[in-house]
Amino acid sequence: MKTKKEKIETVDLGAEERIKQAATRLFAKNGFAGTRTRDIAQEAGINLALLNYYFRSKEKLFDLVMLEAMQDFMRSIASIVNNKDMSLEVKLENLVQNYFQLFLVQPDLPLFVMNELRTNPKRLESHLGIKKVIVGSHFFEQIKKRTPKKVNPFQFLMNTMALTVFPFLAAPMLKIIGDMDESAYLQILEERKKKIPQWILAQLLTAKS
Amino acid sequence: MKTKKEKIETVDLGAEERIKQAATRLFAKNGFAGTRTRDIAQEAGINLALLNYYFRSKEKLFDLVMLEAMQDFMRSIASIVNNKDMSLEVKLENLVQNYFQLFLVQPDLPLFVMNELRTNPKRLESHLGIKKVIVGSHFFEQIKKRTPKKVNPFQFLMNTMALTVFPFLAAPMLKIIGDMDESAYLQILEERKKKIPQWILAQLLTAKS
DNA sequence: AGAAATTTTAATCAAATGATTAAAATCATT
DNA sequence: AATGATTTTAATCATTTGATTAAAATTTCT
Structure with a gap:
C-alpha cells in the first residue's frame, strides 16, 4: 500500500x-x-x-514542479515580510540575504520564473496568493510610512527587487561586460548583499518632490 | 539581377x-x-x-535575427555612452529614456536577450564588442570619478541597468503584485523614467564606507 | 512461498516538426 | 512574346518527441 x-x-x-x-x-x-x-x-x-x-504528461509535471518552486519561494519571503517585530532595516537585510541564498544555489530559477510568468501570467494569480503576500504585508506598510509624499511606495518595492534579482538574471551578460570570472562575480555579489539595504534606505531618505 | x-x-x-x-x-x-x-x-x-x-535553417535565421537585435541595441547605447560633451546627469537621463523607448515598443526583447545569453554566453562576447562599449566608455569613467572609494564603480553600472531593465523583465509579475492594469503600470514606468537618474545620483553621493 | 499490488522496462505509435525537392508562378531582359 | 533567372508553392521525407501498451521485475501482504 x-x-x-x-x-x-x-x-x-x-x-x-x-x-x-x-x-x-x-x-x-x-x-x-x-x-x-x-x-x-x-x-x-x-x-x-x-x-x-x-x-x-510533460505538462502536468511542469505545472507541479513550477507550483512547488513558487510555493517554496513565497513561503521563504512571506515569513520575513510579515514579521512585525523586525525593523525595516533588519527586514531589508534579511530579505536580500534570503534572495541571495536561494539564487546562489539555483541560479537559473529567477529567469525561469520570469519566463513562465510572461507566457502564463494567470498561473501566479491563481495558484498563489501573491498579491496579499507582498502589498498587504507589514513590510509594505513600513515602506509606506517612510516613503516621501508624491512618490508611489511601490517604486521602492520594485527597486528592492530590481537591485537584488537583476544581478542573477543578467549574470552571464554582466560577467562579460565587467570582464569577470565566476569568483570575481561572486565577490561583487557579496558586496551587494551588504550595500543594497543601505542603498534602498538612502533612497527613502533622499528622495525629493 | x-x-x-x-x-x-x-x-x-x-x-x-x-x-x-x-x-x-x-x-x-x-x-x-x-x-x-x-x-x-x-x-x-x-x-x-x-x-x-x-x-x-531555423538556427541560421535565429542567429541572424539575434545578432541584428543586439547590434541595434548596442548601437543605440554606444552613441550616448561615449558622448564626451554630456554630463553624467544628462547622460543618465538619456540612457534611461533610450531603454524605455526601446522596451516600450518591444517588451519581450529584454527577457529574450537574457535567455539567449544564459544558454549561449559566447555569442555576446564574439559577435559584439560589448566589453569595450560599456567598461571602456566615457560614461564609465564619469562614474568612476564620482564613486566613493572602496565601492566598485561597476556596482553603479549594475544598479542603473537593474533599476531600468527589471521593470520590463518582470512586468507580468509586478502588475499582479501591485494589482495594476496596463495603463496604471505605464504610469509607474513614466514615474521611474524621471526618478531613476535621481536615485542613481543619490547613491553616488550618499554611499558611505 | 505464493498471490496480489506496485513499479519499471522495452517496444511501438502517432503527431509534430525541420527540411528538401521538383514543379509552378513571377519577374526581368531582350 | 520568348527566354532565362528568380521567387514561391505544394507535396513529401526523415527525424524527433510525447505518449501508450503489454509484459517483466520488484515489492508487499498473507
Missing part, C-alpha cells in the same frame, strides 16, 4: 522524487519547450515511460 | 524582410525551442519552404 520502502534516504530518493528534481533542473535551464521528456528521464536515471506513469 | 522591385514600401516589405520581422517577434515571445518554423511562415504570410530558401 502506502508504506513505502524508505531505503537510504541520501542516495536513493526514489524514482518519483528523482524525476521531479531532474525536471526542476532541466525546465529551469532550458524552459518548457526546450526540455525533452527523454532528457528528464535520462537525468533522473529512469525509463521514459515512468515519467508518464507518475505524472501523466 | 539585384535591382529589386521596390513596390509600396509601407505595405509590402518583401518576403525576406517579413520573415525576419515575424521571426523576431515570435522568437522573442516564445524562445527558440518554443517557436515553430511553420508559425513564422504563417505570421509572415509566406510558404514554409521559403523560410529555408532564404535562411537555410
Whole structure:
C-alpha cells in the first residue's frame, strides 16, 4: 500500500522524487519547450515511460514542479515580510540575504520564473496568493510610512527587487561586460548583499518632490 | 539581377524582410525551442519552404535575427555612452529614456536577450564588442570619478541597468503584485523614467564606507 | 512461498516538426 | 512574346518527441 520502502534516504530518493528534481533542473535551464521528456528521464536515471506513469504528461509535471518552486519561494519571503517585530532595516537585510541564498544555489530559477510568468501570467494569480503576500504585508506598510509624499511606495518595492534579482538574471551578460570570472562575480555579489539595504534606505531618505 | 522591385514600401516589405520581422517577434515571445518554423511562415504570410530558401535553417535565421537585435541595441547605447560633451546627469537621463523607448515598443526583447545569453554566453562576447562599449566608455569613467572609494564603480553600472531593465523583465509579475492594469503600470514606468537618474545620483553621493 | 499490488522496462505509435525537392508562378531582359 | 533567372508553392521525407501498451521485475501482504 502506502508504506513505502524508505531505503537510504541520501542516495536513493526514489524514482518519483528523482524525476521531479531532474525536471526542476532541466525546465529551469532550458524552459518548457526546450526540455525533452527523454532528457528528464535520462537525468533522473529512469525509463521514459515512468515519467508518464507518475505524472501523466510533460505538462502536468511542469505545472507541479513550477507550483512547488513558487510555493517554496513565497513561503521563504512571506515569513520575513510579515514579521512585525523586525525593523525595516533588519527586514531589508534579511530579505536580500534570503534572495541571495536561494539564487546562489539555483541560479537559473529567477529567469525561469520570469519566463513562465510572461507566457502564463494567470498561473501566479491563481495558484498563489501573491498579491496579499507582498502589498498587504507589514513590510509594505513600513515602506509606506517612510516613503516621501508624491512618490508611489511601490517604486521602492520594485527597486528592492530590481537591485537584488537583476544581478542573477543578467549574470552571464554582466560577467562579460565587467570582464569577470565566476569568483570575481561572486565577490561583487557579496558586496551587494551588504550595500543594497543601505542603498534602498538612502533612497527613502533622499528622495525629493 | 539585384535591382529589386521596390513596390509600396509601407505595405509590402518583401518576403525576406517579413520573415525576419515575424521571426523576431515570435522568437522573442516564445524562445527558440518554443517557436515553430511553420508559425513564422504563417505570421509572415509566406510558404514554409521559403523560410529555408532564404535562411537555410531555423538556427541560421535565429542567429541572424539575434545578432541584428543586439547590434541595434548596442548601437543605440554606444552613441550616448561615449558622448564626451554630456554630463553624467544628462547622460543618465538619456540612457534611461533610450531603454524605455526601446522596451516600450518591444517588451519581450529584454527577457529574450537574457535567455539567449544564459544558454549561449559566447555569442555576446564574439559577435559584439560589448566589453569595450560599456567598461571602456566615457560614461564609465564619469562614474568612476564620482564613486566613493572602496565601492566598485561597476556596482553603479549594475544598479542603473537593474533599476531600468527589471521593470520590463518582470512586468507580468509586478502588475499582479501591485494589482495594476496596463495603463496604471505605464504610469509607474513614466514615474521611474524621471526618478531613476535621481536615485542613481543619490547613491553616488550618499554611499558611505 | 505464493498471490496480489506496485513499479519499471522495452517496444511501438502517432503527431509534430525541420527540411528538401521538383514543379509552378513571377519577374526581368531582350 | 520568348527566354532565362528568380521567387514561391505544394507535396513529401526523415527525424524527433510525447505518449501508450503489454509484459517483466520488484515489492508487499498473507
